[in-house]
Amino acid sequence: MTKKINLTLKVWRQKGPNNKGVMETYSAKQISTDMSFLEMLDIVNEDLTLSGQEPIAFDHDCREGICGMCGAMVNGRAHGPEKGTTLCQLHMRHFNDGDTIMIEPWRAMAFKVVKDLVVDRSAFDKIIAAGGYVSVNTGAAPDANNIPVPADDAELAMDAAQCIGCGACVASCPNASAMLFTSAKISHLALLPQGKVEADKRVLAMLRCMDEQGFGNCSNERECEAECPKEINITNIARMNRGFLKAALGSRYK
């Protein structure tokens, strides 16, 4: 049943990367419970704009839960309290009339706040650029089934490949570590024959890049897998740890 609810929002407002931010209070009136969280913010922003105030800046793109652009801490939880959802897929029916909702940006040294709830996640792009690819020579397209891949392996690789790079793992980790993201990117390639070829070189390059970005160290707190909207699990981190040992001690790559 569609209802209309009234909410109080406490939102992190920060003009720019070098400004100090504060929590500001706003009211969200007559919010339909059919709305998504982002649609609720759209309504609030419309009101703010009409009253001559600066709207709340937040990232979003597909609003279908597959692009990885949106994300904020809602009541202290990455993408809000629902399991396996992105912020755009969090619906207002999960909130009650009169609730106060606290909204903060992802917080990590490696994710600088650009404005309000928008953070700079280019550190993730740098990690991908360091080795999150396969090198393929140009030429005629190879036959689709030239290299046999067991269906179970393909499934496992696809589980890791579901990572949309939203940054919830970093945001929810007590240490702001990017191990779940990096390990998912390493795993979905290392599990397939095409990616296995460069696995040693890849794990070393991506790990060093990850360390350079200023992320924290994993201490197996498991908050990342609990908050990941794609429910990627920490066996990927173990695979990366294993791959690192093999590459560091057993391969010719330094």
Next chain:
Amino acid sequence: MDWVKGTFGTSIGKKQLMAVTGLGFIGFLTGHLLGNLTIYLGPDAFDSYAEHLHALGPLVNAAEIGLLLFAIIHVGTGLLLFLQNYKARPVKYVGKKWAGGRTIFSATMPYTGILILLFLIIHLKTFHFVDHDNQTISQIVSHAFSSVGYVLFYMFSMIVVAFHVKHGFWSAFQTLGLNHLKYMPTIFVLSALAALAAGFGFGFLPVVSRLVL
């Protein structure tokens, strides 16, 4: 030798140092506890165990040097990781809730670690760096545990050790990449058993020693 620095200087490398030294300490604790359980058999058995252990001579010294080295690596790397992790989030959350991954054991690792280090210093001062020529080990132990304050401190410290082992044990396997569909459930159970064994096994020694020694 650049690759050595490049390996153990990375975040995973440092954690794997923590894992290997940590598992080393679990091995040591197992031996230490099994030996100390001879207290249950009375002062003669306990003194005889100590005598046989020290008869190993240079092997004991080698083990001591090894343990000291492991301790320096474990504590040093642990502190470094703790500081780096603290710095990785310069602006803290106004309100943060945990999603169910974190446990009281994992959340307190750095603090239980520091408490264990403090305990260790006092422990070595009480039992190791004392006059061993004019008194037997059971006399030293029985004297130390005659103080109720010391017994309470000892028992509290063993609860702290149990907390540290509970997260550290399975965590070491995960960090070394040994997370396997078939074995991980067993490793979790072993983690809890190891914590209970350390907590109860060592924790009850003062009581036993007051009754037996």
